[in-house]
Amino acid sequence: MSRRTWTGKIAFGAAALAAAWVLFVGLPRWYPAEESAAPIGAAADPSTGGTLTVATLFYVSDDGMRLVGSPLRLARRANPTAQARVILEAQLADPPDPLLSPIPPGTALRAVYLAEDGEAFVDLSEEIVLGHSGGSREELFTVYSIVNALTMNIASVDAVQILVDGVEVDTLVGHVDLQRPLKQNIDLLEAPDTDWMPAEDASPDPDRSS
Amino acid sequence: MTAWSHPLRPVDSGVGRTESPWRDTAPPAPGAAAPAARAGRARWIGWALCILLATAAPGGGQPDPERLTVISRDGRRFLPTVTIGGRTMVAVADLMAPFGLRPGDDRRPGRLTLLRGTAVMVLTANDGIVSAAGRLESLSTPPVERRGIWYVPIDFIGRALPLVSDRPVELRSRSGLVLLGDVRVPQVAARYRRTGPGSRLRLMVTPAFEPRIERAADRLFVTFEADAVDLVLRDFFADDLLRRVLVDDRRARLELELGDAFGSYTATRAPALAGSLDVEIDLTPAAARAAPPAAPDPRPAGGAEEEGAELPTLADLTLPSTIRAIAIDPGHGGTDAGTRGPEGTLEKDVTLGIARRLQAAVQRRLGLRVVLTRSGDTTVSLDERAAIANNNRADLFISLHANASMRETASGAEVFYLSPTEYDQEPGDVRTGGGERIPVVGGGTRILDIVRWERAQLRFVDRSARWAQTVAEELRDRLPMSPRGVQQAPLRVLVGANMPAALVEIGFISNPDQEVQLVSPAFQDAVVEGLLRSIVRFRELVEQGFPADDPFGEDDAPDDPEEIRRPVP
Numbered sequence: 019m020s021r022r023t024w025t026g027k028i029a030f031g032a033a034a035l036a037a038a039w040v041l042f043v044g045l046p047r048w049y050p051a052e053e054s055a056a057p058i059g060a061a062a063d064p065s066t067g068g069t070l071t072v073a074t075l076f077y078v079s080d081d082g083m084r085l086v087g088s089p090l091r092l093a094r095r096a097n098p099t100a101q102a103r104v105i106l107e108a109q110l111a112d113p114p115d116p117l118l119s120p121i122p123p124g125t126a127l128r129a130v131y132l133a134e135d136g137e138a139f140v141d142l143s144e145e146i147v148l149g150h151s152g153g154s155r156e157e158l159f160t161v162y163s164i165v166n167a168l169t170m171n172i173a174s175v176d177a178v179q180i181l182v183d184g185v186e187v188d189t190l191v192g193h194v195d196l197q198r199p200l201k202q203n204i205d206l207l208e209a210p211d212t213d214w215m216p217a218e219d220a221s222p223d224p225d226r227s228s
Numbered sequence: 229m230t231a232w233s234h235p236l237r238p239v240d241s242g243v244g245r246t247e248s249p250w251r252d253t254a255p256p257a258p259g260a261a262a263p264a265a266r267a268g269r270a271r272w273i274g275w276a277l278c279i280l281l282a283t284a285a286p287g288g289g290q291p292d293p294e295r296l297t298v299i300s301r302d303g304r305r306f307l308p309t310v311t312i313g314g315r316t317m318v319a320v321a322d323l324m325a326p327f328g329l330r331p332g333d334d335r336r337p338g339r340l341t342l343l344r345g346t347a348v349m350v351l352t353a354n355d356g357i358v359s360a361a362g363r364l365e366s367l368s369t370p371p372v373e374r375r376g377i378w379y380v381p382i383d384f385i386g387r388a389l390p391l392v393s394d395r396p397v398e399l400r401s402r403s404g405l406v407l408l409g410d411v412r413v414p415q416v417a418a419r420y421r422r423t424g425p426g427s428r429l430r431l432m433v434t435p436a437f438e439p440r441i442e443r444a445a446d447r448l449f450v451t452f453e454a455d456a457v458d459l460v461l462r463d464f465f466a467d468d469l470l471r472r473v474l475v476d477d478r479r480a481r482l483e484l485e486l487g488d489a490f491g492s493y494t495a496t497r498a499p500a501l502a503g504s505l506d507v508e509i510d511l512t513p514a515a516a517r518a519a520p521p522a523a524p525d526p527r528p529a530g531g532a533e534e535e536g537a538e539l540p541t542l543a544d545l546t547l548p549s550t551i552r553a554i555a556i557d558p559g560h561g562g563t564d565a566g567t568r569g570p571e572g573t574l575e576k577d578v579t580l581g582i583a584r585r586l587q588a589a590v591q592r593r594l595g596l597r598v599v600l601t602r603s604g605d606t607t608v609s610l611d612e613r614a615a616i617a618n619n620n621r622a623d624l625f626i627s628l629h630a631n632a633s634m635r636e637t638a639s640g641a642e643v644f645y646l647s648p649t650e651y652d653q654e655p656g657d658v659r660t661g662g663g664e665r666i667p668v669v670g671g672g673t674r675i676l677d678i679v680r681w682e683r684a685q686l687r688f689v690d691r692s693a694r695w696a697q698t699v700a701e702e703l704r705d706r707l708p709m710s711p712r713g714v715q716q717a718p719l720r721v722l723v724g725a726n727m728p729a730a731l732v733e734i735g736f737i738s739n740p741d742q743e744v745q746l747v748s749p750a751f752q753d754a755v756v757e758g759l760l761r762s763i764v765r766f767r768e769l770v771e772q773g774f775p776a777d778d779p780f781g782e783d784d785a786p787d788d789p790e791e792i793r794r795p796v797p
Contacts, residue, residue: 082635083711118634152567152575153632154644154733155710158717188610188720191567192560193629193731195720198650205715 069094071101073171075109076163076207077117085159085166085206088117098174102130102138109167110142120159122149128184136176137199138168144183147190154193161194162203169202177201296382297477298326299456300395300408304477307406309382315369317379320351326408327389327397340371340378347392351378357764358384360391363593364760366768403458412437412454416482418461420470427469429484429509436505441495448493448509451481469511489513548623548727551767553597554590555617557721558583559629559731562607567632569743575630576605578746582628582734585756594763611681614724618684624695624766625729626759627721630746631710632738639739640710643700644731645692646685646723647716684726691728694774695766699730702762706754707735708742728766732759 071094074087092108095101106127113119124145131139142164150160165178177199181187187196194200294316296307305326309316320340323329332341332348342349347361356370365387372379380388385406386399395409407413414437420429433439437452456477466472468489476483491514500506558579560566566575580602587598599620601613608616617625631642685692693714700713710733722729734755735742745751769775 078634080635081711082633082638120634151632151634151738153736153738154629154717154719154731155631155633155638155642155736156567192564192610193717193719193721195650195718195723197720200718201649 073105073108073167075105075113076120076159076166077113078120078159080116082155084209085120085163087166087170087207088113098172099130099132102132102168102172102175103127105167105171106130106140106164109163120156120163122146122151122160124149132172132175136174138172138175138178139181139199140164140168140178141181141184146180147182147187150191152191157189157191157193158203158206160190161196161200162206165200166202166207294404296385296399296404296406298406298408299411299413300326301411301455310379312372312374312379313369316382317369317372318382318385320371320378320380323380323385323389327393329392338373340373342392344392345394349388349392351380353378356768357761358388360388363391363595364764365391366764368768368772400458402460405456405458411456413456413458414452414454415458415460416452418459418464418473418482420461420464420473422467423510425515426510426512427467429470429473429511431482431507431509432500433505433507435503436499438497438505439507441493441509443493446486446490448484448486449481450484450507450509451479454480456480457482469513484509486511489515491515548770549773550771551596551623551763553599553620553622554624554626554763555599555601555620555622555725555727556583556586556590557601557613557617557625557627559627559721561602561605564607567630567737569737569746570636570740571743573737573743573747575632575737578630578734578737579628580605581747582752582755585752586626586628586759589756589760590763593760596763610721611724613721614684614726614729617729618724618726623727623770624763625722625725625727626699627719627729627731629731629733630735630737631733633736634738636739638710639736639742640708641700641703641735642710642712642733643696643703643714644717644719644722644733645696645714645729646689647718648686648689650718651682651686651723679726681724684724685722685729688725688728691770691774692722692730694769695728695762696730698766698769699732699759699762702758702765703732703755706758707751710736 070091072089073092074089076085077088079086090108092104095104109119110121110125110127112123122145124143126143126145128141128143129139130141133139146160150157161180164180168175168178179186179199180190180196182190189196294309296309296318298305298307307318307322307326309318311317320329320342324331324342327344329342329344329349332343334341334350338353340351340353342351348359349361350359351371352358353373354370356367358365358367358371367381367387368383369381371381371384382401383399385397386401390397393408396407398407399405400407400413400415403415405413415434417432417434418429421427431439431450433452437454440449440451440453442449442451457475457480459473459475459482461473464473466487468487470484470490471487472485474483474485475481490511492512493509494512495507495509497505497507558576560576560579562576564576566579568574583600584603587600590596590598599617599622601616602608613627614625631638693716696714700709703709704713719731722731735746735751737743737746
């Protein structure tokens with residue numbers, strides 16, 4: 019009877035040790051590739067030792083007629099505001115070829131606030147205006163790449179208002195109303211209804227970005 | 229066809245209609261009014277065709293018992309109308325003599341050219357847009373050619389003929405009157421209602437013609453110093469004070485047939501808004517003669533608002549029923565150059581150039597008032613542009629832009645209207661709620677509805693969608709279009725526009741080929757022509773009250789079945 023008890027105790031202990039090793043040593047060793055996948059932008063530095071998340075960022079399609087979502091691995095942050103900053107910095111960074119960013123180069127994130135009612139305020143540097151080429155089409159892409167990047171990746175964000183150099187603006191370059199928070203826009207992601215679009219899908223292969 | 233000439237016609241609500249006892253004039257033959265043998269012959273052909281159509285035509289036209297009454301200094305004549313495909317039409321042959329038209333030389337099939345003096349009118353079968361003296365006018369339905377006879381909808385008389393006629397031509401389709409030349413025909417909108425023991429007949433006379441009111445036995449005569457009277461009587465129910473209201477066209481007077489209980493009457497008149505004259509005739513029963521309604525306005529409390537609905541109010545939130553003025557907004561300008569092409573073409577110059585061409589074309593060919601939000605190279609804010617359109621009471625707003633893309637190949641025109649999702653969360657109704665009391669000139673105050681800037685466009689979004697769609701359809705025939713033809717977006721310049729509004733990106737200036745196109749006169753003319761046609765088509769939609777599916781529906785259907793339409797069958 020006592021011998022049986024001892025055998026059970028030893029078996030239980032061995033199982034617990036094995037589980038602990040798998041959990042804390044084995045799994046990280048088995049999946050080292052996660053850490054070596056270098057995400058674009060400085061936000062997801064693997065040296066910080068943080069875990070990763072996948073976020074969808076937005077770029078201009080090959081034909082210039084829509085936004086395409088491109089999933090990228092970014093550092094995971096527990097705090098939604100910190101996560102928003104990571105996502106925005108990645109969205110503002112120069113993308114690798116062949117992706118084309120709708121945001122003028124040099125645009126910097128000055129601040130981001132998440133309000134409790136689901137509205138986010140994104141304060142960008144003036145390069146987003148000075149470097150903008152103009153046109154409704156391009157301005158829609160610029161604005162909604164930022165709006166969609168937050169609303170689609172952070173559950174608590176419903177709408178995004180863009181500020182420039184810390185102040186509210188009417189528009190960036192004369193078209194899209196920035197006087198209020200804007201909601202997610204999925205229409206811009208959809209392929210236009212047409213026959214003469216290029217046959218190949220404009221959205222880049224997600225693997226190419228890692 | 230029994231009521232050929234009927235100078236004294238009973239008018240009632242259509243309930244218990246009876247023949248007029250004063251039908252004293254012998255009806256002339258249908259052709260008697262036509263002075264020229266040629267017109268008479270054409271008319272007979274027209275009638276023969278009517279009968280043919282009634283019996284044989286597929287889809288069935290039917291002779292319409294109605295006809296139009298043409299009133300001019302020379303007297304009256306009648307235009308027979310026919311119903312073809314559910315539309316009231318008139319044979320072009322019948323219009324030739326009264327309006328001095330003669331046929332043109334162009335005998336190509338499917339086209340009809342008419343001349344008046346040096347002016348030329350071109351009709352195309354199955355095309356609802358007629359060219360008259362160089363201007364385009366839309367018709368409620370296209371002209372129809374049946375066995376060599378051309379028919380046009382009756383609104384041809386009010387829309388196309390004035391453009392070529394040397395005399396004013398006015399169609400009062402509601403009453404079936406055509407006013408030719410300098411004739412005075414006031415429109416009298418009448419309402420009759422009980423006011424306690426008595427009753428009141430209220431006449432809104434437009435323009436203000438002073439009536440003479442006399443009693444003769446069991447009648448009251450309301451006579452106007454005019455050539456005819458155009459009466460619209462709503463909601464009339466006979467009672468023991470007033471049995472009928474009759475119109476004597478030749479004497480330009482109304483005859484009120486009084487009831488047995490009638491004792492006396494008083495009449496007041498007061499100038500009303502919009503140059504009308506408000507005439508109130510109070511009828512008092514014989515027993516209550518002791519209390520004449522001389523003292524304070526006995527208007528029933530509930531009736532005031534209803535009656536006021538006939539008058540235009542200061543803050544008129546009803547949607548306009550036609551397009552009189554159009555706001556053209558050349559995008560960017562001044563310090564804001566907009567986008568720039570690879571060869572250096574500036575968006576602000578392209579938009580201003582097209583806006584000026586469009587302005588000239590709209591004024592010259594459509595005769596509409598044009599409001600430009602900028603006429604030179606000046607900086608105008610987006611909200612200011614909408615405010616200029618609002619303050620100048622434009623009925624339609626078009627903002628002109630040129631597009632840009634980081635992809636050089638992107639090309640084609642795109643049309644935008646406001647996406648309301650960002651604005652419909654605004655607290656409060658479109659109006660500020662309850663209105664605001666504003667002092668008015670001449671003393672007193674008036675309650676004005678204030679529309680929130682952020683919500684001004686919201687109530688027009690449906691119309692703006694139709695407007696954008698119409699623009700895209702007309703541009704599609706003339707220009708390369710982007711795969712995204714019509715889209716919604718929260719564009720700031722559209723937000724405050726208190727009218728249907730759209731923004732058109734004419735092409736991608738970032739595309740080298742399109743940059744060349746955008747500055748070429750031929751391309752700009754194509755843009756102007758497309759926008760011009762879309763204005764004509766949209767005006768037609770507005771005037772028809774936006775029929776849901778039938779693009780030419782609704783127009784003739786009386787919205788109020790009790791409304792009396794003349795002529796009486």
